[in-house]
Amino acid sequence: MTDYPGSPTERLADELFLIAHDDYSGKLLAAANVVDAALSGALLAELLFDGRITLAQSSVYVADDRPWREPVTDRVLAEMVRRGNGHPARSWVEFLAARARDHIGDRLVSAGAVQRVTGRGLSLRMTVRFPGLDPNRVARPRVRLNAVLERSDRPLDPRTATLAGLVRAAGLVRALLSTNRSMVAERIAAGRRLLPTELADLLNAVDAAVAASTLTLRR
Numbered sequence: 001m002t003d004y005p006g007s008p009t010e011r012l013a014d015e016l017f018l019i020a021h022d023d024y025s026g027k028l029l030a031a032a033n034v035v036d037a038a039l040s041g042a043l044l045a046e047l048l049f050d051g052r053i054t055l056a057q058s059s060v061y062v063a064d065d066r067p068w069r070e071p072v073t074d075r076v077l078a079e080m081v082r083r084g085n086g087h088p089a090r091s092w093v094e095f096l097a098a099r100a101r102d103h104i105g106d107r108l109v110s111a112g113a114v115q116r117v118t119g120r121g122l123s124l125r126m127t128v129r130f131p132g133l134d135p136n137r138v139a140r141p142r143v144r145l146n147a148v149l150e151r152s153d154r155p156l157d158p159r160t161a162t163l164a165g166l167v168r169a170a171g172l173v174r175a176l177l178s179t180n181r182s183m184v185a186e187r188i189a190a191g192r193r194l195l196p197t198e199l200a201d202l203l204n205a206v207d208a209a210v211a212a213s214t215l216t217l218r219r
Helices: 012-020 032-049 071-083 089-110 135-149 158-169 181-193 197-218
Strands: 053-056 059-062 117-120 126-129
Touching: 012 032, 012 089, 012 135, 012 158, 032 053, 032 071, 032 089, 032 158, 032 197, 053 197, 059 071, 059 089, 071 089, 089 197, 135 158, 135 181, 158 181, 158 197
Parallel strands: none
Antiparallel strands: 053 059, 117 126
């Protein structure tokens, strides 16, 4: 039990999703391809924390194939069961990235946290935004994480360190609106160094997927 300011009230991927979107406009605060990779990593992290999968030598294995009546992670786990064990975590990050934002967004819409708004911009391309319905709720993950990262009196717990690592991978550190970005960067790096091997390997897989997607877009 910690006495950090506040405790998580959302699932890990939901927290990352809310941090990644502007509270009022619902627009993404970083590049879509990078956020999508981080969100898919967050879904894998949820499964790890719930004991439903394990990572061995950076590959994914199903540990508990029972559905938990949580539609998003149940869907991911069912796909893992169908495709079999032993695929690299990076491959799962890349595979899940295409739909991760939609699935997590739907989960938060169902929970009454955000609404889905679609439209077309000047380019006539379809856009999707997720503006918040409850300002306090959608801001809470960002406020909580920022407050924890700006305290240097104790190490981050594994869940918070994982979330912070995913925020960094998604290019969202600036979205925390920290008054001391150098301290926040150091805290994120220190938390990552203390992570268990499975979680560290997962963050490495997300970083590799982000790097590959960024390189592809630049070509």
